[in-house]
Amino acid sequence: MEERRLRLQEAANKRFCSQVALTPEEREQRALYAAILEYEQDHDWPKHWKAKLKRSPGDLSLVTSLVSHLLRYQASSPSSRLQAAGRGKD
Structure with missing residues (x-):
């Protein structure tokens, strides 16, 4: 399960530009995008x-x-x- 979460987080990172220092809003966007990807994988x-x-x-x-x-x-x-x-x- 952790491996899957990391894969989805990596996909979210690729979707948004990779920066070393992220703002709280950018971190939240990435987390939400990863949650959406996970939801889409779990539901048809x-x-x-x-x-x-x-x-x-x-x-x-x-x-x-x-x-x-x-x-x-x-x-x-x-x-x-x-x-x-x-x-x-x-």
Whole structure:
């Protein structure tokens, strides 16, 4: 599990420019990005929605459906997990 977390953190570091001295905001961005990558690996629905949106980028009903899906499952949504991760850093 630790190895996986380190791999995801490395991916987050590659996504953002690597600097020796990071601001607290940059550290938080990297941590949140790593949490998002981990969530996407643990759950299939984000991949399915990305594929749907890629197939039909002009279909606004997909956006409405996605927002409804996120609100319906708010307790297990990525945003609630990210909020919990943010509270844990204090």
